[in-house]
Amino acid sequence: MHELSLCLSMAELIEQQARQHNAQRVTKVWLEIGALACIEEQALRFSFSSAVRGTLAENSELLLSQLPAKAWCWDCGLSVEINRHATPCPHCGGCRLDIASGDSLRIRQLEIE
Numbered sequence: 252m253h254e255l256s257l258c259l260s261m262a263e264l265i266e267q268q269a270r271q272h273n274a275q276r277v278t279k280v281w282l283e284i285g286a287l288a289c290i291e292e293q294a295l296r297f298s299f300s301s302a303v304r305g306t307l308a309e310n311s312e313l314l315l316s317q318l319p320a321k322a323w324c325w326d327c328g329l330s331v332e333i334n335r336h337a338t339p340c341p342h343c344g345g346c347r348l349d350i351a352s353g354d355s356l357r358i359r360q361l362e363i364e
């Protein structure tokens with residue numbers, strides 16, 4: 252359950268951004284979830300709504316999109332897209348992959364009023 256700590260730091264970021272733009276409130280939040288972030292959507296939504304309670308983003312709508320993860324394959328020397336952990340390289344079937352991105356969560360966009 253790391254969703255709550257992620258959401259708490261996100262809530263802080265959102266609040267900062269909203270205040271910088273003199274927003275009255277935040278109405279929508281778009282998040283991108285890396286395919287390897289091990290985020291459970293239910294847990295994320297629940298944690299988000301409690302993390303933003305009392306902030307400008309209280310009751311905002313949460314929109315989620317998933318990003319494929321990128322990895323570097325040591326066997327064929329290509330940068331490849333993968334969708335889960337412990338999956339072989341889609342090009343050569345090799346297993347020596349270094350995850351380059353896609354194991355995190357980030358804020359893509361905010362809608363403010």
Ligand SMILES: [Zn+2]
Binds near residue numbers: 326
């Ligand atoms: Zn490969």
